[in-house]
Amino acid sequence: MNERSDCPINLTLEVIGDKWTLLIIRDIIFGDRRHFRELLTKSNEGISSNILADRLKTLMSEDILTREDDPTHKQKGIYSLTEKGIALLPILAEMGAWGYKYLPVSEELGVRAQVLRDGGPKMRTDFMDELRARHLGTKPRRTRGASVSERLQSAYEDAMARKTKNSRAAKRA
Amino acid sequence: MNERSDCPINLTLEVIGDKWTLLIIRDIIFGDRRHFRELLTKSNEGISSNILADRLKTLMSEDILTREDDPTHKQKGIYSLTEKGIALLPILAEMGAWGYKYLPVSEELGVRAQVLRDGGPKMRTDFMDELRARHLGTKPRRTRGASVSERLQSAYEDAMARKTKNSRAAKRA
DNA sequence: TGCAACCGGTTGCAAAATGCAAGTGGTATG
């Protein structure tokens, strides 16, 4: 499938238009997965290792990810987002918002999309700044209060706590 | 591929995560293609008829498109977006903006993405209102000046005119 | 009235992408 057209949407789809690529980016962004093994085993969907290896290769050749050796462990590689990769966040945010609104999303997994949607454009740019600090080594812009990552994480944990509490309540009933 | 997870991004990708679905939506939204034949022949990428038929079927079963008979022509169907389909616009807009910034987009085909990006959130909601009028029959909200469709279209035509002018100039040289 | 062009698809088949399980060579850990 080469060079179908130079339309921006088409070119974007030729890079990220499959079922796995954006899930990998999602796990890197929202789950801070940085190693092959983490991406392979700690995701909800169960990608297979050949597909993961192939997509990581493509993402590196597209300059969306880079890979360095982990100094603490000779075999481990650390994958990092480039600026181009970080710039995918708005697409993920819109997809999350759409899915949250129109598809049968579970409460625990939907809460991040909800928080990010309600946080508006400011939360997106703050989050992208945090990702730059984490992946590109730029110095973190000091903010008061919890970071976006922390807010997303605690929203997720609250939802999980509510869920297990409810399921215990259901069992008692 | 059933039920990988109930994450909003994953569920969204299960619906629109392939190389053709969003191109069809793009042609309906930005090119006002409403018939099978139009979608088949008037797009830049050349989808094949079996894939188009399959995707239209899926999009209808997902409640993103509806189909009615064209009263002027017994065989023609008219495809219309639902509210859920119109709500895909922000995803397309973000993909367009990302592709425009990071990929080798042609001037003529990129100008729509550029205009839509620079128009900000207001242009998006205005455009979605226009789409509701066109596809759902809601009454058009009266605005002064050109509609978003018209602005996008004339930006495209200007870019095309510049292009042919330049290519004539190049031939003369 | 006859005929060509157009309508929305379907069918058959080859090629490519995906999914799964097992395997590889090397490294850290107790």
Next chain:
DNA sequence: CATACCACTTGCATTTTGCAACCGGTTGCA
């Protein structure tokens, strides 16, 4: 020294895609 972990690769069956030809029906026109 054994076991577990590391990032992948390989082989093979299944699924999806891409291409071209074809289908019965409709429309416009001479």
